[in-house]
Amino acid sequence: MTAPAEQTTDGAQAPVSAPSIDPAATHLVAELKHTSPLVSCRCDPTGTFVFAGAQDNTVRRWRFADGEQTALAGHNSWVRGLALHPAGQTLFTGGYDGRVIWWEAAAESPVPVRVIEAHAGWVRGIAVSPDGQTLATGGNDHRVRLWSATDGAPLSEFSGHASHVYAVAFHPTGAHLVSVDLKGVVKHWDLSTGAEARQLDASVLYKYDEGFRADIGGAESIAFSPDGGWLACGGTTNVTNAFAGVGNPVVALFDWQTGERRQVHGAKEAYNGVVRGLVFHAQGFLIGASGGGAGGYLLFWKPEEPTEFFQLKLANTARDVDLHPDGVRLAVPQFDGVLRVYSMTPV
């Protein structure tokens, strides 16, 4: 496989050279270490930095070139939501403190540029529109909100979810937004009308555990394919013991055009875990990072096949994944506080 121009999860086009891509050759190339477990990550569209949220309430920034680490302090809770402006100059962070913070991504010592109280309760999902004008957030208050990415002004609010909103994503055309909640309800919002256009069913990601009397699931990860043809929502399924984490990693894959669920991706060998990060590669395959009782894995799926064509066992439990704009490297934040960088090229 070769890598043409890549589109990052933030929608930016990044020209890349054409190294040979071979997912089956994926191997560790760098370890960027912190002292607290990591929970999220995103690469900046210029390919200079990777950002990761940590359980010590900071966001860590590492420079790929030399591993220099910088702390971004501003939240009073964990940061699970990270998004970068397509041009790379601004980092947006959404925290479990309900805040969204703007940062100058490349500043020597970034400080909060703007802080908004975005949601009552956790901000779980955050995304920037492909044109960089709009920021979308979803939170535990069951709301989806749009903000001006430029000045933080509130633009609109979408209500209708009946449970925590776990993830939001812009369609690559920028005309649509999707939000997914705890119960796997996917709402498609038409941004030209501001109305709910349709609802997709990702309830495979959800279960009410009668034994423990609790809800388990939600879209822990979300990704559109670069061409906008596919929408993938990741999480856990087949839960038999919610409180022990007994459930299998899963991705619900939708045909965006028809709204049909075309695939339920799982692992060939069903192990316990949750797909906590998802990213489409421009070559058409999907990469999921799972963490759970079985440890951490990277799983590589083709849309037409239910199980992975390759899996890589990781050193530790994975909490997210992002694709470097070079289309070759994968950044995976892990429970042991290490952000591991893997290359999909032959050694």
Next chain:
Amino acid sequence: MKCTYACGSREHLLARRTFLGHVAAGMGAAAGFGSFARRAVAAQLQQAQKRIIVIYLAGGVSQLESWDPKPGTDTGGPFRAIPTSVPGVNISELLPHTAGQMHRLALVRGINTNENDHGKGSYIMHTGRREDPAITYPHLGSLAAKYLAPEDGALPGYIHITPGGSGLGQQDAAFLGPKYGSVVLGNGQPPQNSVRPEQLSDTDDKLRNELRRRLNDRFVRRRRTAETEAYSYSYEQAAQLMQRRDVFDVTKEPPAELERYGAHDFGRHCLLARRLLEQGVTFVKVSHSNYDTHNENFNFHLEQLGEFDRTFATLIDDLHQRGMLDSTLVVVMSEFGRTPQINHLYGRDHWGTAWSVAMAGCGLHVGSVVGKTNDNGTAVVDREVNGGHLFHTYLRALGLDPAMELSVGGRPIPMADPEAAAIEELLA
């Protein structure tokens, strides 16, 4: 433990207020107890109207997500602490309504039961003692049913409202005898089979009960055991229950009350508990499931404590508004807390080393916090207590003497573990 009355003890004859009354009157009725009963004092008679409600957060609620938050530390997790109605006392942001009732609560933050097993931890918290292969101790509810509930009460002295499953929890009573066990209301439903079959007339029902009593009396004259007594008692109580079945029907409460308590099982169960306490039930335990969050501790505490918070705050406020809090002991407990360390599943595991309990009512020194854990909650650093201390405190708050001796096969057994003592700072 089988409780046979062939042992010579007359304890079975002297239950509840009868027991207390005979002791206080010094009429010799307690002769079979010898020294066991002498510690009971007349003042205990005055405590007979005391009530208890235990909210049992099954599985082990996290102290860090409830009563003893440690935000900003390596163990703190994602939730913040919020101020309460007691200046200087902060609790988790998951309990905003409860925070407004903190001036009516007391916290014990220095609990070290040193037990991480569900069953063993539960036993400690219900009996105030560690398991002992030689003897099984009665639960607090059974002691309350025996020593605080009215002898002639039409309703059970010990009711346990659970999310599911109904029946009798006779094992809770241990050597007190099965009649002091719990009546379990599965999902808050009235006791099973408490409606007389339509085809059975009132006259026929009375006749069959009369026949049962005659046969039972004849049998008891020859062979009396705790089980036969419980059998007979159960029939009598069932008859009374059938007369008062409406007490268990929480839908009799106005819709606005149901709304205040929350449109979920725990809300309905706590409203039912209030209803039962108002009707004179001595001990009600409400179990809320589940907090055994080895996986996704934070998501599950969001959900479970989201139910608990408003309901519990409403209950406390109601008990206060109705003038019941002075005579009702409220305890929020689990079998243990949860580990400060957050595992790779975003979970917390079992932790009996440094955790918390909340209490209210019965003249406790409310607004107080007893005990302290270190900065990240891994150890108790001040005023460490265990389940025995808590149990002594409950009994003292209820006006019972923890040293009162009970008879088990002629062997004197103090009501509470003599190795422990009450938390005096909590007792007014």
